[in-house]
Amino acid sequence: MKNQLKYDLRGVSATKDEVHAAIKDLDKGLYPRAFCKILPDIAANDPDYCNLMHADTAGTKTALAYLYWKETGDLSVWRGIAQDAIVMNLDDMACVGCTQGILLSSTIGRNKNLISGEVISTLINSTVAFAQQLREHGIDLHLAGGETADVGDIVRTIDVGYTAFARMKRSELIINKIQAGDTIVGLASYGQATYETEYNGGMGSNGLTSARHDIFNKEYSEKYPDSYDPNTPDEVIYIGNKKLTDTLNINGQDIPVGKLVLSPTRTFMPVLNEVFKHLKKEINGIIHCTGGAQTKVLKFTEGVHIIKDNLFPTPPLFQLIHDESGTDWKEMYQVFNMGNRIEFYLPPQYAQTIIDIARSFNIDAQIIGKVVASDTNRLTIDSIYGNFEYE
Numbered sequence: 194m195k196n197q198l199k200y201d202l203r204g205v206s207a208t209k210d211e212v213h214a215a216i217k218d219l220d221k222g223l224y225p226r227a228f229c230k231i232l233p234d235i236a237a238n239d240p241d242y243c244n245l246m247h248a249d250t251a252g253t254k255t256a257l258a259y260l261y262w263k264e265t266g267d268l269s270v271w272r273g274i275a276q277d278a279i280v281m282n283l284d285d286m287a288c289v290g291c292t293q294g295i296l297l298s299s300t301i302g303r304n305k306n307l308i309s310g311e312v313i314s315t316l317i318n319s320t321v322a323f324a325q326q327l328r329e330h331g332i333d334l335h336l337a338g339g340e341t342a343d344v345g346d347i348v349r350t351i352d353v354g355y356t357a358f359a360r361m362k363r364s365e366l367i368i369n370k371i372q373a374g375d376t377i378v379g380l381a382s383y384g385q386a387t388y389e390t391e392y393n394g395g396m397g398s399n400g401l402t403s404a405r406h407d408i409f410n411k412e413y414s415e416k417y418p419d420s421y422d423p424n425t426p427d428e429v430i431y432i433g434n435k436k437l438t439d440t441l442n443i444n445g446q447d448i449p450v451g452k453l454v455l456s457p458t459r460t461f462m463p464v465l466n467e468v469f470k471h472l473k474k475e476i477n478g479i480i481h482c483t484g485g486a487q488t489k490v491l492k493f494t495e496g497v498h499i500i501k502d503n504l505f506p507t508p509p510l511f512q513l514i515h516d517e518s519g520t521d522w523k524e525m526y527q528v529f530n531m532g533n534r535i536e537f538y539l540p541p542q543y544a545q546t547i548i549d550i551a552r553s554f555n556i557d558a559q560i561i562g563k564v565v566a567s568d569t570n571r572l573t574i575d576s577i578y579g580n581f582e583y584e
């Protein structure tokens with residue numbers, strides 16, 4: 194079965210074409226090329242300042258956490274879900290230079306018949322602990338409470354989302370002006386950073402619907418029908434070979450496949466905050482490779498050719514997804530971050546500074562490509578699996 198057909202049958206999209214069509218006429222804010230929307234300073238009406246507000250969720254990763262928790266009783270996976278939803282906001286905001294003065298509010302909707310109070314407690318306590326961890330790394334983050342609602346009529350298990358707000362000087366913003374001559378520095382999404390307690394598979398919070406159904410065994414469709422939409426055709430529900438507790442040996446450690454896919458979305462805020470102390474005006478762009486994965490940058494460029502010809506070796510998790518799903522490599526780079534989730538665009542003489550800072554946090558970093566002039570806006574990924582073109 195073609196992958197696009199599987200996506201459609203599962204009710205998801207790798208490109209979000211309908212969403213982009215729906216919002217195409219909306220105001221794009223003060224700086225249309227900025228990685229997240231930047232508004233005038235509505236809070237104080239100061240022309241030297243601006244406001245940022247960002248909302249995101251952990252997506253369907255919560256469905257996999259539900260499976261793993263029900264199957265094993267391991268509550269710890271819910272700590273990762275809180276982090277997933279938070280990081281999808283904060284790291285986007287950091288791409289425009291924001292690491293200070295951030296307010297964070299949660300919106301959690303659950304099916305009370307399936308999701309216990311101890312899960313809610315774990316999510317809330319994990320939010321507090323993660324915020325404290327970021328503060329210890331110099332990130333000025335404040336929790337503003339939120340809403341937890343029992344909405345079982347519309348939520349099958351649980352939906353976990355956060356909204357973030359910040360006010361900052363316009364002069365401190367990073368607005369994407371990616372240009373010919375730029376070097377691209379990538380930061381790895383996998384491994385174990387100094388501020389992480391275990392190996393991170395690098396999954397992030399994108400592509401989870403496909404990964405979950407393509408990797409894991411049909412038995413879960415019968416045991417946990419609440420983990421998927423009943424309108425989804427049976428032919429695309431849990432069609433993989435793996436059980437949640439099957440293990441994959443990585444660096445001599447046997448890691449359950451379920452927990453590998455559930456690896457919390459790594460935050461790069463500590464790295465970015467340190468980079469901004471040394472470089473900021475020199476950076477021409479920062480891209481968070483989330484929806485659209487390695488092709489995300491095309492939404493923020495015009496008239497340049499992005500060439501990625503030195504990406505990281507494929508991490509074990511993404512190799513597993515490819516092997517189980519049969520997804521072609523061109524599409525893999527469009528759906529999954531493939532081991533690179535943050536990339537800097539800047540003059541080549543500054544690349545080593547970023548690499549050194551990232552490695553001081555035990556995060557692999559390297560030059561992954563370059564930007565050249567072009568008549569059309571396009572991306573080339575030159576990999577060991579082939580040469581892939583995107584526009």
